[in-house]
Amino acid sequence: MKGLIADIGGTNARFALADTNGKVQQVKHFPCRDFPRLADACEAYLTELAATETDFVRPRAAAIAVASPVDSDDVRMTNHVWSFSIEETRRQLQFDTLQVINDFVAVALGLPHLTDDDVLQVGSGIPVARQPMAVLGAGTGLGVSAMLPTGLGWAPLSSEGGHVTAPAVNEREAAVLAVLRGHFGHVSAERIISGPGLVNLSRAIAELDGVGIDPDLTPADCTSRALDQSCHVSTEALNMFAAILGTVAANLAVTLCSRGGVYIAGGIVPRLGDWFLTSPFRQRFEDKGRFGGYLAAIPTYVVTNSHPAFVGLASLVTGRGR
Template sequence: MSDSYAISPACPLLLADIGGTNARFAIETAPGQLSAVKVLPCAAYASLEAAMQHYLQDEASLAAGAQEVRHAGIAIANPVHGDQIRMTNHHWEFSVSAVRAHFGLERLHVVNDFTALALSLPHLQAHQYFQVGGHQPLADSAIGLLGAGTGLGVSGLIPCGERWLPLHSEGGHASFTPGNAKEAAILDVVWSEFPHVSAERLLSGPGLSLMYRALAELQKKSVTPLEPPAILLRGLQGECAICTEVLSTFCEMLGTIAANLALTLGARKGIYIGGGIVPRLGDFFQHSGFRARFEDKGRFQDYLAAIPVYVITEAYPALIGLSALHRQQSAH
């Protein structure tokens, strides 16, 4: 998919994608041109303001025009309602109006990170994603979006004339649905710890660690808890049978969630997968049971078999979406 940058926003434009683990910053120096891209660990800063201040004082940021920034956009892994933002997966909280005043901004847009990611989809080029099964996208249909990282984000785009309307969804917190007896057994184990098991509880970085413990318990094996990066590394390299099973089960579970989203939205223009986990799986994901599970919907198997799924490989898609949002709002 591609689109032109018909309307030039006020540049330089500060863009920030704030996740539960990392904060990604960039300055757009011209439409579509991101400069001084930098990733800061959220845990290293007491507040959003502290992280922003550090970034804006960085040598590369100053060279890109940080001192002239008067417009900014922030995508954050959190529901966005009103002026006060309190993060779900991190301790940062802030007032939008206070941040705008503190940095002397004329305009500051704050949106959910998956709203920003959804808005990037019409602007992605072929080299920024790869396809996993399905046929050609159906024009004038909805697009679905999900992605697992620190949490599980869900969104989508609905066609509206020449524009796309993003969904402000918190679908990752919908109840987890097992697809077979093994997943039901995992759910039983997790239920003993959490009274409500959302899709995010298992389909996320922390979910990999939780699933590792659950599978070990079901197999009556004593294991040392592992962090998500270790599970990914050992599973992909075949060094740990349980880790590999975690990754295989994750891919199949994601197939169920993606298919549910496709059916719910009628997303026949495609399902896009972002987040930090799936792009790291590479060929493992391509050869996993994801696509078979995605199409395993009985009478609607043919319907789903036609829907293409795309894995986003672009490193900073939410920043592209924030830029698109700023252009769209500058047009009004």
């Protein structure tokens, strides 16, 4: 029987079915804000499937990834208003089993299953087998995780690493961070490396330069204006986003000794296409003083598979985890 899998971010709820071989089918996206509760969004997906599939059988098992810490039955989304009890949701949706994990733990679980078709390498470096693999991804927030080798196979790392303090590597970044500190107090990496972070960067740069900025600027506006080079502020914001992502990724790599590679997922970087390959990201990744050579040997990849969390969730719901 197929299992239900879902990846719930701060903006989007994505659902699918996984068959017994881990094949992902019937992918559908819903905006989180259209539903009062997670259970309502799940029910809407199942109702849609029941209406369109002639041989539809309601799944008995589900694995759901959420963009928040999962350390008890009570789950509260970090970047959305939903909160829910896992057990109550299981009963409401009539599942025999409901596993709920952090969304980047799900992405990490999928890393050993990714193929060359699912990733695009940025810069040089060669992965070392059976060494930690790190992943971070900018979307509504900044997710972080890793797969760690153990004597019994791979183990995913639970992490709230998106909330580390944002690093500044030069005077200009320090000036931008000082502006943001004035607004937020503590400036986490997520305040910069995320969709809202792109807007924060643009506002801070405009404030420093004393120039006006579109009050309704969205993250997508910022990237499109940077990519078509129609706005200096957006161009600098996107370059700074890529550079600071490089520093945060390298900090993670040296912290975990992730010689198996560093993977960049999330909804933003894969949309940047070839621009990201020539962005300041990789140069900044290697810019680590005495550890520059260590980092130059570590490969970095953009995850181009559009649903990497589903790869991990499918392995979980079908019991095929490694």
